[in-house]
Amino acid sequence: MSAETLLKVEGLGKSFGGVMAVSNVDFELKRGDFLGVIGPNGAGKTTLVNLITGFVKPSRGKVIFNGKDITGRKPYDIANMGVARTFQMVRLFHNMPAYKNLIIPLCSQRVRKLRGGKYGERDDVAIDLLDDMGFERTSNVPYKTAGSLPHGYLKRLDLARALALRPDLLILDELFSGMSMAEVAGVLPIIEKLNTQGLTTIMIEHRLRELFRVVDRVMVLNFGVKIAEGSPDQVMDSDEVKKAYLGVDVEIPRGKPA
Amino acid sequence: MQEAEVKVRKRRLERAIKARTDTVFVIASPGDILYVLAPRVVPMAILLLLPLFVGGYHSKVIVHACVVGLLALSWELLASCGLFSLGQSLFFGVGAYMAGAMDKYLHLPIWVTIPVATLGGGALCALLLAPVVRLRGVYFAMVTLMLPILFKQIIEAWGILGGTHGLSGLTAFPNEWLDKYLIIVAFITVLFGLRSLITSDYGLVLKAIADDDRAVMSAGINIYSRKVQALFIAASVASFAGAFITHHYQFAGFSVFALDWAILPLAAAAVGGTGSFAGAALGSMILVPLSEALRAMGGLRMAIYCAILVFAVLALPEGIFRFLERKYQEFETVIEVK
Numbered sequence: 001m002s003a004e005t006l007l008k009v010e011g012l013g014k015s016f017g018g019v020m021a022v023s024n025v026d027f028e029l030k031r032g033d034f035l036g037v038i039g040p041n042g043a044g045k046t047t048l049v050n051l052i053t054g055f056v057k058p059s060r061g062k063v064i065f066n067g068k069d070i071t072g073r074k075p076y077d078i079a080n081m082g083v084a085r086t087f088q089m090v091r092l093f094h095n096m097p098a099y100k101n102l103i104i105p106l107c108s109q110r111v112r113k114l115r116g117g118k119y120g121e122r123d124d125v126a127i128d129l130l131d132d133m134g135f136e137r138t139s140n141v142p143y144k145t146a147g148s149l150p151h152g153y154l155k156r157l158d159l160a161r162a163l164a165l166r167p168d169l170l171i172l173d174e175l176f177s178g179m180s181m182a183e184v185a186g187v188l189p190i191i192e193k194l195n196t197q198g199l200t201t202i203m204i205e206h207r208l209r210e211l212f213r214v215v216d217r218v219m220v221l222n223f224g225v226k227i228a229e230g231s232p233d234q235v236m237d238s239d240e241v242k243k244a245y246l247g248v249d250v251e252i253p254r255g256k257p258a
Numbered sequence: 259m260q261e262a263e264v265k266v267r268k269r270r271l272e273r274a275i276k277a278r279t280d281t282v283f284v285i286a287s288p289g290d291i292l293y294v295l296a297p298r299v300v301p302m303a304i305l306l307l308l309p310l311f312v313g314g315y316h317s318k319v320i321v322h323a324c325v326v327g328l329l330a331l332s333w334e335l336l337a338s339c340g341l342f343s344l345g346q347s348l349f350f351g352v353g354a355y356m357a358g359a360m361d362k363y364l365h366l367p368i369w370v371t372i373p374v375a376t377l378g379g380g381a382l383c384a385l386l387l388a389p390v391v392r393l394r395g396v397y398f399a400m401v402t403l404m405l406p407i408l409f410k411q412i413i414e415a416w417g418i419l420g421g422t423h424g425l426s427g428l429t430a431f432p433n434e435w436l437d438k439y440l441i442i443v444a445f446i447t448v449l450f451g452l453r454s455l456i457t458s459d460y461g462l463v464l465k466a467i468a469d470d471d472r473a474v475m476s477a478g479i480n481i482y483s484r485k486v487q488a489l490f491i492a493a494s495v496a497s498f499a500g501a502f503i504t505h506h507y508q509f510a511g512f513s514v515f516a517l518d519w520a521i522l523p524l525a526a527a528a529v530g531g532t533g534s535f536a537g538a539a540l541g542s543m544i545l546v547p548l549s550e551a552l553r554a555m556g557g558l559r560m561a562i563y564c565a566i567l568v569f570a571v572l573a574l575p576e577g578i579f580r581f582l583e584r585k586y587q588e589f590e591t592v593i594e595v596k
Binding site: 053055074075076077079080084085087091092093094095096100103104105106107108109110111122161162164165 | 459460462463465466469470472473474475476477478479480481
């Protein structure tokens with residue numbers, strides 16, 4: 001793994017009216033890193049994602065991706081540069097068959113460039129990708145309307161839509177929310193595998209046990225401010241984090257389970 | 259003697275023919291071919307052959323229905339990418355005046371004015387509306403509603419393009435058959451052209467924008483440029499209709515910017531069934547002849563027309579086309595079970 005810096009966030013801040021949703025956040029990601037972002041509700045985690053992906057314009061600070069300043073660029077430009085995201089509340093095309101949802105990113109400039117101008121067989125690429133996500137190609141699940149699928153499938157479809165872009169950086173905004181234990185157990189290995197293959201990932205999550213199993217590093221936000229960063233164990237030992245996030249008396253999951 | 263019992267079961271042709279998706283067909287018999295082709299070929303054949311049997315006034319009605327049909331198809335394309343337009347009269351009027359001006363002042367032949375007005379009208383309207391594609395729903399509709407009024411006022415105030423009198427004495431089509439069949443063939447071509455466009459990957463992206471534009475942006479697609487492209491196509495279709503009507507009546511005046519040209523296509527799409535081009539086309543083929551038939555009612559014409567519209571939308575909210583499609587898909591054959 002090369003130690004090249006992929007993403008650099010400097011003094012990033014956003015205020016909505018008088019409220020600082022995110023203030024003065026700095027962090028750096030090297031290629032292949034897996035960063036977890038945690039924090040209580042309203043800590044500014046989703047705003048941070050929106051700031052990096054261009055859905056919200058920062059009030060101050062800089063986002064540098066792959067050596068280029070992408071601060072305030074349009075979401076589709078940033079996506080074409082290789083930043084893909086999922087949404088906390090899945091954003092899908094509910095009237096289309098599930099596999100057709102993936103045709104949209106496959107039509108993007110980025111994928112066209114990566115595939116060397118090969119236009120055809122988008123449907124096949126979509127079905128392959130869905131098969132990897134557990135939509136068995138022999139069943140009729142990939143062909144069902146997205147709106148008729150159960151929640152766990154929708155979350156995986158959202159993940160597949162992000163991956164179809166062949167991103168360099170994947171940002172997962174509470175992918176596991178609303179998923180059953182069994183569904184999480186199905187998706188977690190997929191994400192682990194992607195990361196071992198070298199995909200840089202930021203994962204925002206409330207389910208700490210699962211998060212700590214996969215990430216190398218955790219960043220903690222509270223009221224828009226970064227209050228800690230380090231390995232899961234380091235972060236969980238910090239008194240400030242205990243106070244802000246977990247409450248002092250809560251038993252804390254530690255390290256990667258055997 | 260005991261009769262051998264013949265077991266039969268009913269089978270929906272639709273189920274047998276469609277394999278998994280809407281676009282893949284499995285055709286096994288001549289009956290299947292007929293089932294697939296009939297709803298596509300028969301209405302088109304009727305439309306193409308009708309002018310041979312009726313003339314004069316009735317063929318004018320067909321021409322008018324095709325013009326409204328083109329506007330309705332143009333409206334439907336914008337609707338399918340989430341742009342709710344009240345400005346079909348803008349596209350129509352720009353095309354009409356462009357063709358008229360080229361004829362009047364530059365003396366260009368018809369085979370130049372119509373194509374140039376089609377593409378030029380499309381480009382001009384796309385350019386005019388490009389800054390407002392960020393607006394959605396009613397806000398976009400409001401802008402499209404205002405622009406035709408603006409154009410009309412400019413022409414009136416400055417007295418350009420014939421001012422309040424309009425451009426008259428323009429070139430007519432060389433013969434009435436070319437006149438009739440140009441619009442009918444254009445209508446059918448645009449109908450099937452847009453249908454295949456919307457089922458292609460390009461059309462899928464447009465429909466996705468209507469569904470969830472943020473998700474489309476996060477998939478690396480510049481939604482604003484896609485919307486402008488859709489505007490260009492839709493405006494070109496309507497501008498063609500405008501350029502055609504200019505040469506058809508040998509006149510271009512304020513009436514092309516009238517609200518009728520925006521409302522009638524919308525009503526046609528609503529009655530025929532929004533969300534499908536065939537619905538918009540069918541709606542205009544029903545509404546235009548209906549409004550002509552009601553002329554006998556005199557003063558009550560509009561009242562009855564509106565009552566029928568309200569009734570149609572209440573009775574069949576899905577639209578006439580969707581209703582017929584559903585009934586057609588329920589068509590069953592009896593087959594023997596061995």
